Amino acid sequence: MRAVATTNEAALIARVLAGETQLFHELIRPYERLVYVTIFAILKNESEAEDGAQETMISAFRNLRSFRGEAKFSTWLVTIAMNEARRRLRKAKSAAEDSLEEIGPESDGDFTPAVLTDWREIPSQALERKELKEKLQEAVKTLPEKYREVFVLRDIEELNQEETASALGINVTLVKVRLHRARMMLQKLLAPYLKGQSGFVKRGQTWEMQGKPARGGFFRRWFQ
Amino acid sequence: MKLECKHVWEHISGYLDHQLDAEMLAAVQKHLESCEVCSAILDSTRNILVLTADDQTYELPVGYSERLHERLAAVLGGHGSS
Numbered sequence: 311m312r313a314v315a316t317t318n319e320a321a322l323i324a325r326v327l328a329g330e331t332q333l334f335h336e337l338i339r340p341y342e343r344l345v346y347v348t349i350f351a352i353l354k355n356e357s358e359a360e361d362g363a364q365e366t367m368i369s370a371f372r373n374l375r376s377f378r379g380e381a382k383f384s385t386w387l388v389t390i391a392m393n394e395a396r397r398r399l400r401k402a403k404s405a406a407e408d409s410l411e412e413i414g415p416e417s418d419g420d421f422t423p424a425v426l427t428d429w430r431e432i433p434s435q436a437l438e439r440k441e442l443k444e445k446l447q448e449a450v451k452t453l454p455e456k457y458r459e460v461f462v463l464r465d466i467e468e469l470n471q472e473e474t475a476s477a478l479g480i481n482v483t484l485v486k487v488r489l490h491r492a493r494m495m496l497q498k499l500l501a502p503y504l505k506g507q508s509g510f511v512k513r514g515q516t517w518e519m520q521g522k523p524a525r526g527g528f529f530r531r532w533f534q
Numbered sequence: 535m536k537l538e539c540k541h542v543w544e545h546i547s548g549y550l551d552h553q554l555d556a557e558m559l560a561a562v563q564k565h566l567e568s569c570e571v572c573s574a575i576l577d578s579t580r581n582i583l584v585l586t587a588d589d590q591t592y593e594l595p596v597g598y599s600e601r602l603h604e605r606l607a608a609v610l611g612g613h614g615s616s
Contacts (some may be wrong), residue, residue, distance in 0.1 A: 333611045335603055342599055347592045356595055363598075364605045371609060388597040423575045443591050446582070465586045490547035493579055497606055 319383055327375060334371050340390050341384055351462040352395040353402075354451040362398055366391045381476055388469065388477045392459060399455070402417055442503055449499040457492035464489050510514045535561040543566045547581055 320338045338345075345366050350359035369390050370377075375508060377386050401463040450466075464485070473484045537558060540563050544572050548554045549562055560580055 334610055335606060336604075342602060345593060346594055346598060351592060360595060360598055360601070364602055367606055368609050371606070404605060418610065423579075440604075442585070446585055446591055450586075465583055466592060468587060486547070490544075493547050493550075493583070494543070496582050497579045501575075502580050504578050504581055 312346065320379060323374065323377065323379075323383070325370075331371075334374075337383075338367050338370065338387070339429035341387050345387055348388055348391045348462055348467060349398075349448055351447070351466050352392075352455075352458060353398055354447055358398055360400075362394045363391070366394045369394070382473065385469070385477050387406060388463065388473075388533045392463075392477060396455075412492065423494060423501070445503050446496075449496055452499070453492055453495055457488050460485055460488040461496070463484040465493070478512060537564075537565045538570060539572055542566070542569070543575065549576065550580055550583065553610055581606050 317411055319337065322333055326334050326337060342363070346363040349362040350356065350367070353359055353362070366387065370387055373390075377383065381389075385434070450461065453461060459478055460474060463469045463477055464471070469477065471482050471485050475485045542562055543559060545554055545562050549559070554562060566576065
């Protein structure tokens, strides 16, 4: 996704603005997934997310002139996608109030993680992958919005702290605090389902993956 | 620096992101070596993040890209093309 050289991108943007509008297709192609998944993870509704992703791209096209290049193009797109997701969330909520929303102040509060000393064992009791995926998506959706937004950008989209802060219009410290809180909430919600599912085993001080080749990027990120 | 479990929990995220300073990192690591509970919490959190970042966890709907570009084509068309 970030393989597109920034210079090419800047040139593409300039050409689209100069009238070669068809190049917009090419410009956004690397970010199709980013935009859809961002909205989907917030809403957990496929048709809303798809429609939202389309609206995001159309909006990006119409407002392309306002992109100044002070942020990365991807971050700019994510900002639009996040606003689109929020707008749709508001709309859905005006019908059904979400009682989880106001969960209190920013402080870490009293948090107790799920304690499972034996979670690495017993693969036979593992849920099917599909079910786990569903559980994970559901758990993310139940996070209070401000935590969910940070989690989606940092841990699903793998934006860095600064990009996340910029996309959400908050500072880096708040990104860290909210991310920690979101992760701990998810740990509590999901740890009971993780027995044997992870595919990762610890051998001494190192981690090894079972049955599946490691993907460079996130593997390095979590297993240094 | 000796840490209790609940203090270690506060630093799990920072630990996973490699953001702890040297002193805190050493204290957390020392605690983890001898605490099965905190090790399991750390491991399960890390596994959730690995699953989260897996492309298979959040998949694109079939035909998404085609529909997106089709809709865009209609919009871009109205702006003249090259």
